[in-house]
Amino acid sequence: MPAGLAFEDFRPGDVAEYGDLVVDRADMLDFAREFDPQPMHVSEEAARGSMLGELIASGWYTAALLMRMNCDEFLLDARSLGSPGVDSLEWRAPVRAGDRLTVRREVLSARRVPGRPEAGLVKFRFDVVNQDGAVVMRQVSQKLIGRRAEAA
Amino acid sequence: MPAGLAFEDFRPGDVAEYGDLVVDRADMLDFAREFDPQPMHVSEEAARGSMLGELIASGWYTAALLMRMNCDEFLLDARSLGSPGVDSLEWRAPVRAGDRLTVRREVLSARRVPGRPEAGLVKFRFDVVNQDGAVVMRQVSQKLIGRRAEAA
Numbered sequence: 626m627p628a629g630l631a632f633e634d635f636r637p638g639d640v641a642e643y644g645d646l647v648v649d650r651a652d653m654l655d656f657a658r659e660f661d662p663q664p665m666h667v668s669e670e671a672a673r674g675s676m677l678g679e680l681i682a683s684g685w686y687t688a689a690l691l692m693r694m695n696c697d698e699f700l701l702d703a704r705s706l707g708s709p710g711v712d713s714l715e716w717r718a719p720v721r722a723g724d725r726l727t728v729r730r731e732v733l734s735a736r737r738v739p740g741r742p743e744a745g746l747v748k749f750r751f752d753v754v755n756q757d758g759a760v761v762m763r764q765v766s767q768k769l770i771g772r773r774a775e776a777a
Numbered sequence: 778m779p780a781g782l783a784f785e786d787f788r789p790g791d792v793a794e795y796g797d798l799v800v801d802r803a804d805m806l807d808f809a810r811e812f813d814p815q816p817m818h819v820s821e822e823a824a825r826g827s828m829l830g831e832l833i834a835s836g837w838y839t840a841a842l843l844m845r846m847n848c849d850e851f852l853l854d855a856r857s858l859g860s861p862g863v864d865s866l867e868w869r870a871p872v873r874a875g876d877r878l879t880v881r882r883e884v885l886s887a888r889r890v891p892g893r894p895e896a897g898l899v900k901f902r903f904d905v906v907n908q909d910g911a912v913v914m915r916q917v918s919q920k921l922i923g924r925r926a927e928a929a
């Protein structure tokens with residue numbers, strides 16, 4: 626078990642802000658071409674006929690960028706054992722190339738898991754916020770995180 | 778408005794099965810290094826000390842692969858206007874390099890949206906199934922899909 630953040634370090638109500646990532650146009654397009662080649666995601670020209678009329682990121686790209694910011698901020702330094710899933714994911718506003726994204730994280734709950742003395746489930750709400758303060762994506766998800774050795 | 782599948786073509790209870798995608802090891806690792814570099818996702822060696830003790834795909838990679846299979850099967854041929862979000866996403870079993878994935882899609886509901894005469898919201902359940910018949914990921918999500926011109 627690595628050192629680092631443990632289940633006990635996440636308390637309901639805790640808030641953290643982090644991340645500072647500028648959406649790279651080429652990377653955004655590469656992702657879209659590989660995973661989500663809908664017209665509004667693959668080129669300005671194709672996007673012109675879409676609902677918003679402009680090029681926007683795939684929502685799954687924004688989700689992947691959030692995962693990266695979470696890894697860099699705390700997951701790689703935590704006793705992270707994986708995730709059973711996502712409770713909800715809302716795409717609230719478009720993400721465009723050049724947008725600057727940050728994350729606001731709140732711990733919603735932290736609970737023990739029957740039959741798993743070594744870990745607990747932490748439920749987070751992650752808001753991805755752009756340079757104008759708009760929440761572009763909100764995700765509620767759970768992570769299984771190891772307890773401290775002395776507690777387990 | 779392109780031709781193709783419209784809101785009216787999705788009826789609650791409709792089931793479809795499609796996709797046939799073998800998880801490529803190099804692509805899976807590329808994704809993990811870019812977006813989710815946790816030990817269990819980036820190399821066999823690093824994964825050895827993880828909960829499952831073996832290399833597995835990032836859950837976000839599986840979600841991206843589902844999006845790709847959905848695009849290829851129907852979204853690129855539908856009047857897809859985007860998605861407000863995901864109701865739930867469960868990672869139920871590990872995905873490994875070499876796994877062969879298919880999709881089972883069911884339409885859960887289809888409803889009109891107040892103030893949007895031109896479109897409707899279709900709620901789908903997508904099960905991603907591996908070569909052994911195990912559901913590795915289940916996603917419930919909604920898509921905004923244009924109505925037929927004569928209906929709108």
